[in-house]
Amino acid sequence: MAASLFSLRPARKEDLPYLSGYAAAEGMDALPGAEGVTVAVNDDDVPVGFLRVVREEGWPAHVSPVVTCAPWRGFGVGRALVEEALARTGELRLVARGSSVPFYRALGFGELPWDAIAPTVAADCDGCDLRGECGPVPLGKVHDGTDGPGPAVG
């Protein structure tokens, strides 16, 4: 069972070098800290993926970003991280790279207008030289309460 390969827990400061490495491998900025970050860890408590929730006053929670390290892709890590965050927050919005839209579609996310995205999150794309190549798409999902129990967050 994929769920037994990893578990979820809140990120700690000592996880950040792993997480920043995974982010850098995807051309993403290093994380500002562990706040809002959940990690998926292997049996040795080494992070294999992470999801950061960004909170902006007056807006639903946003994902920025979710990353599974390359050798662990396809084992349900990304789904577990997103489903746990969705169950915890009740609603998630985000701007997906074009290449990750099929992942979010598989999780039931739908397309949103750009003005449904919190300004600080939308601003990440505004000055980006790679915007054309990336093809960002605003997406969101409201928790429907029907998810089964996922891996526990310790």
Ligand SMILES: CC(C)(COP(=O)(O)OP(=O)(O)OC[C@H]1O[C@@H](n2cnc3c(N)ncnc32)[C@H](O)[C@@H]1OP(=O)(O)O)[C@@H](O)C(=O)NCCC(=O)NCCS
């Ligand atoms: C997107 C990403 C997080 C997916 O992580 P993952 O751990 O491999 O995803 P999962 O194994 O949990 O897959 C969940 C579902 O999405 C589907 N999926 C994942 N990537 C897919 C793709 N490229 N195309 C089609 N479906 C995809 C899987 O088939 C699976 O479907 P199922 O549960 O119905 O079988 C990972 O590929 C990644 O880190 N990419 C680079 C960073 C990135 O682009 N992040 C998103 C932008 S913030």
